[in-house]
Amino acid sequence: MPGGNVLLEARGIVKSFGGLAANDRIDLTVHAGEIHALLGENGAGKSTLVKILYGSLQPDAGSVSWEGRPAAVGNPAEARALGIGMVFQHFSLFEGLTVAENIALALPPDEAGSGLAANVRSVSESYGLPLDPAARVASLPVGVRQRIEIVRCLLQRPRLLIMDEPTSVLTPQEAERLFETLRRLAGEGCAVLYISHRLEEVRQLCHSATVLRHGRVVGRPDPKTASMADLARLMVGADVEGAGSREGEPAAAGPVRLAVRGLSLEADTPFGVSLEDISLEVRGGEIVGVAGVAGNGQDELFAALSGETPAFDDDAVEIDGRACGRMGPRWRRRLGAAFIPEERLGHAAVPAMRLSENAVLTRHGTDPELATGGLLHLSQARGLARRIVERFDVRAPEGDPEAGALSGGNLQKFVVGRELDRRPGVLAVSQPTWGVDIGAATEIRRELAALARDGAAVLAISQDLDEILEISDRIAVISRGRLSPAVPTGDTSREAIGLLMGGAGD
Amino acid sequence: MRIELRHRTEDSRLMVWLSPLLALGLTLVFGTFLFAALGHDPFRALYVYFVKPLTEAWSLEEIVVKATPLALIGVGLALVFRANVWNIGAEGQYTVGAICGSVLPVMLPDLQGPLLLPAVLVCGAFGGMAWAAIPAFFRVRFGANEILTSLMLVYVAQLLLDWLVRGPWRNPEGYNFPESRLFEADAVIPALAGRMHFGTIFALVAVAALAIVLGRTLKGFEFRVIGAAPRAGAFAGFSERRSIVAVLLISGGLAGVAGIGEVSGTIGQLHPSISPGYGFTAIIAAFLGRLNPLGVLFASLLLALTYIGGEAAQVSLGVSDKIARVFQGAILIFVLACDVFIRYRLHFQPMRRPAARAEDAP
Known part of the structure; x- marks a missing residue:
């Protein structure tokens, strides 16, 4: 634990919207060189608190001090002048512009001159976030776009970096690379305020933690020693039904209710993924999980199951024994199937x-x-x-x-x-708990388990490996449009799945 | 003090209907300055323009006559616009509807009987549909932008009409004027009262029918879903292509009926200027009426008033006959501008006075 000086201290922060206290007398202390987790469910008050620290909201009461001196942060520009940088969950980048142009837009005019491209290159490489300043943002994957946001902050030499759910858009490998960068920054004395609801991440990465619930601080556990269950309990205020709740149940007892046979579909856009010879059976009473890194054909597989992209062959998809490969969603629903896509809006x-x-x-x-x-x-x-x-x-x-x-x-x-x-007798669901707080996620997973227990066949596509391991009876992995055979959860391991996700089965 | 537009959590239902009223108010303010700049007493001019036509029976009648094609076309446009399809070519569908509806009365003038009028109207509807089917086909088959194709087809239709009435369809007894022969009695839509004819009833029926389709039927729901979120529409099992074709055919058909209705019911023959821009003014009626069939009906009456008022102003003030277009344009600009407040609200932010701020939900 870096024993740095107190960098930022917030005392008694109160902020109400209408009658609701989003922040109720919150105290927060961040030391130089520490990675400090801010944990809480959706709506616990995390975003309100960091917006106050970053100057985009003003508190009703309470005070903020910076290096021991009182600081009134009136707006984000003043926050940046103090040395506070923030990387938002939703990026604010112009897709039609290059990396360097996007960064130049956020800098004071005298720093945005001709040396910027070289500067971007050197800073990004020295922090292990390589960027090509001339690349156009539209052509970059989401992980690289986040790097642009981070490098944009780093160029202003922040002393405190606020990150709002940075890994929610990243693949596991990208997240790992981000953690290395953050550790390195902390090693140089920069503090990081890390907002997340992924407990495992917080335990891996953070030195200290503040947990919020209903706008109040409910605990300051040591993330290095606290267990996942401890952290989750603080966050939701009750014991969370543990992982592995499906153990001991008879898996795959029922008849095959959802079958995919030799399904191949050519991608219809240049950025799409072609599905190649996918075969899979889901029996009544079981949940089959499809793990995989984002962008490996999950969307295409879901669309083929729901009927949004019909197959060329009727036998490619079967619901309760009825061939329906060429049917649209309405008819597949009439056969007893239901679908939940990843994107809500x-x-x-x-x-x-x-x-x-x-x-x-x-x-x-x-x-x-x-x-x-x-x-x-x-x-x-x-x-x-x-x-x-x-x-x-x-x-x-x-x-x-x-x-x-x-x-x-x-x-x-x-x-x-x-x-x-x-x-429904058959359910295909993609990212069932994406962006959902842990309380709601637990409820949703419990509902899925109950549905399977009542005899339905459930296929769950998720990029959250913990979720897949928790809810699935069998697990298959999708990689570059191909699906590995589904194996019982008990017979596989994280390592085996990770290898398949990395493309070892191709 | 800084003025900000802040995003509302939910669209304001109140502003949806307040915005057109606000726009009308702003149009009147704009009119005051416009007339003053033209050297007229603005209050007398606005009276002549907007009030006087409402005080006389003949001009009220004329407002209904002009509102009829506007409402017929406007409800069709409300439907396509709701489905996020941008048919800008109703003027062309109106023209081709008038042409196709005139085929029987012009080419077979001896044809008579009670079935003639229904046949004329059906031909008009099919003409409008056929003209709208062209952009529909290019949109679903090749992804061609219907805004451009439908608009360009307006000019094709107008030139087609011009050629017909100057050439093959010119009235042999018409002293070489560019116009067709007059419709015989059985091909004329009967009058209701004065210059008003039964086409007005068609407009009311169309308004009621589309109000029901949009609000109460699965098909209308389908069109609205496809318009608001095409991906959700596909997920629901609705076909985007079929919706695009359906709404374009319906709006084209209604514009066609408006065209033949005007020719058969009001004018009595084809000539090159059968429309004072109804197809374009109906776009304004659709937006001013909030893409809601009943709203379109009222907006059509109002826009008909701008035509009549424009004529009155031309006669008694001596201003240009383009004045009606200026007012129609002003209404559209103001209503689109005021629509910002449906999604955003004004917020007055005192500078740097954190303690004294009025707070709102995030």
Whole structure:
């Protein structure tokens, strides 16, 4: 633990929105050279706190001091002048411009001159974040885009770097590289305030931690000694049902309910992935997990299962023994299948439409009470939306709000609830808990397990290996559009899966 | 003090309907300055333009006559725009509808009977649909932008009409004027009262029908989903291509009916200027009416008033006949500008006074 001086000290920070206290008397101390985790569920007040530290929000009460002197951070420019840099979860880059041009935009004019490209190159390489200043952002993968944001901060020589859920967009390898960079920065005396809800990451990386819940500090555990369960308990305020809850159950007892046979699909865009000869069977009562690094054909596989991209051969996909490779989503749903895509906004749900209309979205073909003879029954739809909201504990504004007004986690609960409420016989789900807080994630995983226990076949595609290991009876790995054979979870290991994810099975 | 636009968590339902009213107010303010700059007493001019036509029976009648094609075309456009398809060529579909509807009365003037009028109207509808089918085909087959193709087809349609009435369809008894023969009685849409004809009823039926389709039917839901989030539409099992074709055919068909309705019901023959730009003004009616069929109906009446008021201003003030277009353009610009407040709200931010700020939800 670096015993640096106190760099930043916040005392009694209070911030309310309407009647809700987003931050309630929060104290936070960050030392020079430490990586300090800020842990909490969605809505615990993490974002509000860092926005206050970065000057984009002003506290109602409380004080911030910087190196022992009181500091009023009126806006982000003043924060940067003090030496505070921030990397946001959602990047603010111009896709049509080059790396150097994007960085120049954020710098004072006198630093954005002709030496910038060389400067970018040397700084990025010295921190293990190689960047080509002349590359156009549109052509770069997301991990490299994040590097641009980080290098942009580093060029201003920050003393405190705030990172908001940096690994949520990264592959495991990219995350590992980021951790090395952060450790190196800390070694040079820069402090890092690291926001995350990935417990394993926090334990690996951070020296100290502050846990928030409902706007208050609920603990300052030592992440090096605390267990994952300890941290999770602090975060959600209750014992989280542990991993491995599916152990001891009879796996794969039922008949084959979802079958994919020799499915090949040519990519339809230059950035797509072609699926090559994919075969897979999922039996009633089991969850089969598909692990893999992002961008290896998960989206394409999901679209082939849901029918958004029909196959050329009817036998390529079978639901409950019925060949349906050339059917669209509506007909596959009528065979008893349900689908939950990764992207909530604009794919699983229409943000500008009400929850009742979003309930109709995937159920108009299977629920005759919602639409008969081409006519919609809006009151039935509202009733269905209300039932989903109540049964799956969706926290939504009163009435029948637009889907876009819900937080990510609550919209995901609604989307999952909309499909599970049908009691489907086959469920294909992609990234079931992406961007969802740990409480909601636990609930969603429990629901998936319950669905399988009742005899449904569940196929879960996820980039979160911990999740796959926790919920799956069998695991297959997708890599460059090919799928490895599914093996029982007990017969495999992280190493074996990691090798396949890295392309060892190609 | 700094003025900011802040994103609302949810679109403001109130502003959706307040925005057109705000736009009208701004248009009147704009009109005050415009007339003053032209050297007229602005209040008298605005009275002549916007109020006087509402006080006389003949001009009220004329407003309904002009609102009829606007409403027919406008509801169709409300539907396509909701589906995120940008049919800018309703003027061309209107023109081809008028041409196709005129085939029987012009080429077979001896044909009579009670079935003639329905046949004329159906031909008009098919003409508009056929013209809209061209951009629909190029869009779904080759991905061609329907804004450009539909707009360019307007000029093709207008030149086609011009050629017909100067050439093969010129009235043999018409002293060489560029116009077709007059429609015989059985091909004319019967009058309702004065200059108003039964086409107005078609417009009301179209408004009611599309209000039901958009709000209450699965098809209308499908169009709206495809328009708002095409990927969610595909996930729901809706076909984007089929929706694009369907909405273009419906709006083209309605524009075609408007065209033949105007020729058969109001003018009585084809000539080169059968439209004072109804197809384009209907775009304004669609937006001003919030892409809502009932709203489009009211917006059509208002825009019809700008035509009549424009004529009145031309006569009693001696201003240019382009004045109606200026006001229509001003309304569109202001309504699109005011629509910003549906998604954003104004926030007055005092500079550097953290303690004294009014706080809002994040």
